[in-house]
Amino acid sequence: MNAVTLGPTGTYSHRAARAVADDVSFRESVTAIIEAVASGDFERGVVPIENSIEGSVTETLDALANYEVCVTSEIVTPIRHALLAQGESFDTIASHAQALAQCRSYLEEHYPDAIQEAVASTARGVQSARENASIAGIGHPDNATNGAELQILAEDIQDQDSNATRFFVIAPADERTDAGGKTSLIVYPNVNYPGLLLELLEAFADRDINLSRVESRPSGARLGDYLFHFDIEAGVYESRVQDALDEIEELASEGWVRNLGSYDTKHVLY
Numbered sequence: 001m002n003a004v005t006l007g008p009t010g011t012y013s014h015r016a017a018r019a020v021a022d023d024v025s026f027r028e029s030v031t032a033i034i035e036a037v038a039s040g041d042f043e044r045g046v047v048p049i050e051n052s053i054e055g056s057v058t059e060t061l062d063a064l065a066n067y068e069v070c071v072t073s074e075i076v077t078p079i080r081h082a083l084l085a086q087g088e089s090f091d092t093i094a095s096h097a098q099a100l101a102q103c104r105s106y107l108e109e110h111y112p113d114a115i116q117e118a119v120a121s122t123a124r125g126v127q128s129a130r131e132n133a134s135i136a137g138i139g140h141p142d143n144a145t146n147g148a149e150l151q152i153l154a155e156d157i158q159d160q161d162s163n164a165t166r167f168f169v170i171a172p173a174d175e176r177t178d179a180g181g182k183t184s185l186i187v188y189p190n191v192n193y194p195g196l197l198l199e200l201l202e203a204f205a206d207r208d209i210n211l212s213r214v215e216s217r218p219s220g221a222r223l224g225d226y227l228f229h230f231d232i233e234a235g236v237y238e239s240r241v242q243d244a245l246d247e248i249e250e251l252a253s254e255g256w257v258r259n260l261g262s263y264d265t266k267h268v269l270y
């Protein structure tokens, strides 16, 4: 099995991807990963979807709405960040925006004057630290020895010990399956009236289907026009989910519904 994920080597996405594929390739953005899987260049893609501190990875939500892919499983993994540098004499801290945000309190307390630089991934920030003594990176501590050695100046610097990220394992859309304990849907109703969201939610509530995530994202077409992302704790193989889907398709008859498929959860420790 081959897979594509966020690079370079040593990102958290890479660590998650190793749980599903032996042969892992890299791209520099989530959108490029989803596009590469949709076009059939890779069997699987691994993309971050949600973090326990910072919430949704909005680039992933938007790319899932724009490309034809399905979700075959989700991976939940703890995220424990370290501060890595050549020494103490740095003035810039480079990492993925999610990682900088997950360490906000630590950085404010210990490095209030440092410049924070958001880069494409945690491993990209660590690479800059390796090349430049004035830069520190935030990433998994194993990155310290991934190439020329760096010092681990601090470990476990995330604001909550329970910090965890959820990744989607994606595949080309024709591999979508109805089997699994969770299902993800994206709904674009393309209409706007009082109670529309309530009606969408009632399609699930009336059938005793539990939601584990609901998110609205701008459609991009005009201000106030939204797509809704739903994760439910049930599989499409269940008749109650098929009935809910029928009702939602009816409510979104002026727009569209994307069923990303049903899947199970894998917890990966490393």
Ligand SMILES: O=C(O)C(=O)C[C@]1(C(=O)O)C=C[C@@H](O)C=C1
Pocket: 006, 010, 011, 012, 013, 014, 048, 051, 057, 079, 096, 098, 099, 120, 121, 122, 123, 165
């Ligand atoms: O930069 C990385 O290492 C990634 O894999 C990306 C990412 C993310 O986008 O959320 C993944 C897990 C962590 O939450 C921090 C960053």
